[in-house]
Amino acid sequence: MINRRIMVSGAMASFGAIVFNASNTFAESITHEVRIKGFKFVPEKINARVGDKITFINDDIVPHTATANDESWTTKDLQKGESDTIEVTSNLFEGYYCIYHPNMKAFVKITKQ
Amino acid sequence: MKKLLIGLTMSAALLTSPVLANDPAALTDVELAHVAYTADNIDIAYAAIAMVKSQNPAVLKFAQSMMSDHTAVNEQALALLKKLGAQPKDNFLSQTLTKNSSDIMSKLSSLEGAEFDKFYAENELAYHKAVNDLMVNAFIPNIENAEVKKLFKAGLEIFKQHEAHAEKMVKAVNG
Numbered sequence: 001m002i003n004r005r006i007m008v009s010g011a012m013a014s015f016g017a018i019v020f021n022a023s024n025t026f027a028e029s030i031t032h033e034v035r036i037k038g039f040k041f042v043p044e045k046i047n048a049r050v051g052d053k054i055t056f057i058n059d060d061i062v063p064h065t066a067t068a069n070d071e072s073w074t075t076k077d078l079q080k081g082e083s084d085t086i087e088v089t090s091n092l093f094e095g096y097y098c099i100y101h102p103n104m105k106a107f108v109k110i111t112k113q
Numbered sequence: 114m115k116k117l118l119i120g121l122t123m124s125a126a127l128l129t130s131p132v133l134a135n136d137p138a139a140l141t142d143v144e145l146a147h148v149a150y151t152a153d154n155i156d157i158a159y160a161a162i163a164m165v166k167s168q169n170p171a172v173l174k175f176a177q178s179m180m181s182d183h184t185a186v187n188e189q190a191l192a193l194l195k196k197l198g199a200q201p202k203d204n205f206l207s208q209t210l211t212k213n214s215s216d217i218m219s220k221l222s223s224l225e226g227a228e229f230d231k232f233y234a235e236n237e238l239a240y241h242k243a244v245n246d247l248m249v250n251a252f253i254p255n256i257e258n259a260e261v262k263k264l265f266k267a268g269l270e271i272f273k274q275h276e277a278h279a280e281k282m283v284k285a286v287n288g
Contacts, residue, residue, distance in 0.1 A: 039274050061189050062182040062271055080185065100178040101274060103281075 031055055031085070034106070036064045036078070036098075041106035048088045048108055057083040064100060068093040135205050137251035142261045145252050147201035148210070149190055149268065152244055153183040155214040159233065159240075162221045169230045171285035175237065175278055182275065186268050193264055230286045238279040245272050 058078035067074040075084035098104040163176035
């Protein structure tokens with residue numbers, strides 16, 4: 001026979017588990033910031049985990065992009081001051097560059113969760 | 114080699130000219146702003162032709178970069194002039210650049226294929242070298258307004274990138 005006390009404590013335990021798991025998941029994914037300045041991606045190499053995000057911010061006066069070397073992902077054209085965010089997926093191509101300035105190269109190292 | 118000579122001769126002649134009235138180092142800030150705007154527009158025009166005519170990926174990428182970068186620099190220059198309440202002022206150097214550019218435009222219009230790519234690439238390298246030389250030696254040291262000077266210095270860093278990119282493009286079209 002299920003009494004009310006067991007039901008309530010069961011419900012509370014489940015709720016606690018959900019809250020714990022939700023906050024645990026959110027705490028694990030972070031947003032990395034890559035600034036574009038003087039025709040460079042700063043920092044040039046970052047380590048990121050699947051589920052993280054990368055925000056690219058253009059500090060230059062000319063437009064730039066961050067585009068995968070194999071063109072599989074890209075930000076929009078970033079005018080001066082604009083930013084765009086990419087999500088790190090498990091198959092994200094790691095090397096990237098600016099389509100307008102192919103000398104600008106950088107790298108995302110995807111590390112295990 | 115004619116196209117290389119156009120850029121370099123112009124630069125050398127202007128820098129060593131004994132005629133003070135035509136001294137690039139004597140240009141005022143508003144005249145220099147006009148020169149910058151003119152030089153940007155010339156490169157945008159060359160790039161527009163390249164984007165229509167060329168099939169070479171290295172040339173097309175470079176031309177796209179020229180269009181977006183020179184447009185951005187122009188926007189900054191015009192915004193700064195507006196902020197300063199000034200108008201760009203026409204001058205002998207803008208007129209020289211414009212006159213020379215019409216010869217280049219005719220040549221670009223008459224060429225096709227690999228010949229076009231080679232001429233465009235070599236002209237871009239010569240043009241950026243000549244303008245960067247003027248920036249370093251004649252313009253930047255003589256600009257009076259601090260904000261104009263800052264913008265020209267930022268422009269120079271961009272155009273140095275262009276020069277390096279143009280060198281790669283020349284290798285790509287000749288290789």
